[in-house]
Amino acid sequence: MRELKPFLRDLRRERGRLVLGTLLLIVSLAASIGLMGLSGWFITATAVAGLTGAYLDIYRPSAGIRFFALARSISRYFERLVHHDAVLRTLARLRGWLFRTLAPLPLARVGRLRRSDLLNRMTADVEALDNLYLRIVGPSLAAVVTLAATVTVLVLLAGPAGLAVGAVLLAGGLVLPLWAWRRGSPHGEAVDRHLPALRGAGVDAVQGLAELRACGAVARHEQRLMAAADGLAAARSRAARLTGAGEGAVGLLAHGALLAALVAGIPLYHAGTISGPLLALVALAALAAGEALTTLPGAWQHLGRTRAAARRLLEHADAAPDTAAPPSEGPPRQALGLALEGVTFRHEAHLPPVLRDCSLALAPGETVVIHGPSGCGKSTLLDLAAGLTRPESGTVILGGVPVAQLPEAERFARITYLTQRTELFADSVAGNLRIADPHADEARMWRALHTAGLEERVRAAPRGLDEWIGEGGGRLSGGEARRLALARLVLVDAPVVLLDEPFRGLDDATATQVARRLAPWLAERTALIISHDPESVPAHDRRVPFLELVTPGGE
Structure with missing residues (x-):
C-alpha cells in the first residue's frame, strides 16, 4: 500500500471538507437506521395498543420518524456536495502535479510514452484515485463508526440480541471487502491492459487513417481495435458481475443480521426481558445497518486498479532529469552560431x-x-x-x-x-x-x-x-x-x-x-x-x- 501514501497525504489539504463529508455520511447512515428501527417500533407498538386498548403517545414517535427522514435526505445531499467538491479539487490538483512532473522530463523519455498512454494517465489513472477516498476511505470510516454506534445502542436496549447483530455485521464487514479486493484485482488489471490498448488503437485509427488505407491495413487495424474493445468489455462485464455478487452478499448479510436479532431476541421476548415493539426495533435496525456496507464490496473491488494507477502516476515523480540544471543566469541574449x-x-x-x-x-x-x-x-x-x-x-x-x-x-x-x-x-x-x-x-x-x-x-x-x-x-x-x-x-x-x-x-x-x-x-x-x-x-x-x-x- 506504499504507493497510496503520497495521495493520502495530499488529502490532508482537503481534510476540513473530507471530515465534514464523513460526518454527514455518518449522520445519513445513522438516520436511515434510526428511521427503520423507529418505524418498526412504532408500527408494532400501534398494533399492540390497538389489540390491548393501551394508551400510546403517537406524536413523539411520529416526530422522530419525520426527523430521521428529513435528516437522511438533507445530510445525504450535502455529503455528496461536500465530498465531491473535495475530491474534484484533489483530482484537479493531481492533474496539475502530473503535468508539472512530466514537463521537465527529457524529451527522449517523454517520447517513449505514446499519446494514448499520456492521455490514459491524465484521465483514467487520475480518475481511478477518486475511488481512494470517495468510495474506500470515507465510506469505510463511516461504516465503522455507524455500525459501532448502532451495535452499542442495540446492546444497551436488548443485550444478547445486540451482541448477535454485532457479531454478524463484524464478520461480514471484514470478510466482504477483503473478498471483493482479492477477487476484483484481476478484473481491474484486465481493464488496465485493455483500456490503453483501445485508446492507442483508436488514436492510430484516427490520426493514421490515410496511411492505413494506403498500406491496405484498415481491416487488420480494425481487428486490433475490436479485439481491444472486446477485451475491455469482457473485463468490465466480469467486474460488473462481481459488483452484483457483492451487492447480493451485502443483502444476505443484512438479512443474516435480521435473523440473528430474531433468533437471539425471541427468547428474550418470551422471558419478558424485552417487549415486542423493542424486538421489532432491533430486528429492523439490524436489517438497515447493512446499508452502511452496501458500497464497500464494489469500492474495494477496484482497490487493485487504484493501486496500479497510483504506481503508474508515481513512475516519474522521483525521477531526476538526466540533464544538468539550467545555468543560474538568464539565457544568453547574444546571437549564437x-x-x-x-x-x-x-x-x-x-x-x-x-x-x-x-x-x-x-x-x-x-x-x-x-x-x-x-x-x-x-x-x-x-x-x-x-x-x-x-x-x-x-x-x-x-x-x-x-x-x-x-x-x-x-x-x-x-x-x-x-x-x-x-x-x-x-x-x-x-x-x-x-x-x-x-x-x-x-x-x-x-x-x-x-x-x-x-x-x-x-x-x-x-x-x-x-x-x-x-x-x-x-x-x-x-x-x-x-x-x-x-x-x-x-x-x-x-x-x-x-x-x-x-x-x-x-x-x-x-x-x-x-x-x-x-x-x-x-x-x-x-x-x-x-x-x-x-x-x-x-x-x-x-x-x-x-x-x-x-x-x-x-x-
Whole structure:
C-alpha cells in the first residue's frame, strides 16, 4: 500500500471538507437506521395498543420518524456536495502535479510514452484515485463508526440480541471487502491492459487513417481495435458481475443480521426481558445497518486498479532529469552560431537516409531559408538542429558546443522552435502566451502579438487577452492559431530561432504583414527557416535549396 501514501497525504489539504463529508455520511447512515428501527417500533407498538386498548403517545414517535427522514435526505445531499467538491479539487490538483512532473522530463523519455498512454494517465489513472477516498476511505470510516454506534445502542436496549447483530455485521464487514479486493484485482488489471490498448488503437485509427488505407491495413487495424474493445468489455462485464455478487452478499448479510436479532431476541421476548415493539426495533435496525456496507464490496473491488494507477502516476515523480540544471543566469541574449557538420540521419535502419553527410553553417545573427518540396526531409533537419533527434553520424554545434552535450534545459534556453504542429491549450490568449514566459506582463504580451500580426484581432475580442480560445484553439481560425503560436515563440526570446513553415494557413496579405513585422526581431538572432515557398518568408541573408544539402541518392 506504499504507493497510496503520497495521495493520502495530499488529502490532508482537503481534510476540513473530507471530515465534514464523513460526518454527514455518518449522520445519513445513522438516520436511515434510526428511521427503520423507529418505524418498526412504532408500527408494532400501534398494533399492540390497538389489540390491548393501551394508551400510546403517537406524536413523539411520529416526530422522530419525520426527523430521521428529513435528516437522511438533507445530510445525504450535502455529503455528496461536500465530498465531491473535495475530491474534484484533489483530482484537479493531481492533474496539475502530473503535468508539472512530466514537463521537465527529457524529451527522449517523454517520447517513449505514446499519446494514448499520456492521455490514459491524465484521465483514467487520475480518475481511478477518486475511488481512494470517495468510495474506500470515507465510506469505510463511516461504516465503522455507524455500525459501532448502532451495535452499542442495540446492546444497551436488548443485550444478547445486540451482541448477535454485532457479531454478524463484524464478520461480514471484514470478510466482504477483503473478498471483493482479492477477487476484483484481476478484473481491474484486465481493464488496465485493455483500456490503453483501445485508446492507442483508436488514436492510430484516427490520426493514421490515410496511411492505413494506403498500406491496405484498415481491416487488420480494425481487428486490433475490436479485439481491444472486446477485451475491455469482457473485463468490465466480469467486474460488473462481481459488483452484483457483492451487492447480493451485502443483502444476505443484512438479512443474516435480521435473523440473528430474531433468533437471539425471541427468547428474550418470551422471558419478558424485552417487549415486542423493542424486538421489532432491533430486528429492523439490524436489517438497515447493512446499508452502511452496501458500497464497500464494489469500492474495494477496484482497490487493485487504484493501486496500479497510483504506481503508474508515481513512475516519474522521483525521477531526476538526466540533464544538468539550467545555468543560474538568464539565457544568453547574444546571437549564437549554428552548424551541422557531416550529419547523416535515417528514420529506420532498413530505410535510405533522409540526410547524408549534410553540412550547413549559420553565422551568428544570420537568417537562412531552406526551401524544397514537401516531404523531402526539411522538418527533420530542424529536429536535428533543435536536438530533438540524434543524427546517425555527424555533429550539430550550437555556439561552439555540440548540441548533444548541452543539458536540455540550457539547450531550450538557447533555441526556440516553431514546429509545423500548432499546439494550443484550452485557456485564454494570455494563458497560452504565458507558457513561454509565466512572468510576462501585458505590455510584453501585446508586443509579441503585434510582432505576430495578431494584436488587432485580440484587441477586438470582448475580453482581450483574457479571451477564451477553446480546446486546441478551436475558437480561432487556422491562421490565427498559427500566429498565436508564433507570438508565444517571440516571448521566449531565445538567441537561436527555428521556424518550420511559419506562415502556414495565412493568406498572402497577412503573411506579408507578419513577415514585415517579424524581420526586425529575427535580425537580432540566428534564424533557420524552412519553407516550400521562399518568397513568403521574412527578410533573410541567403537561401539554400534543400536538395543541395543532400548528397545524390540520399533524398
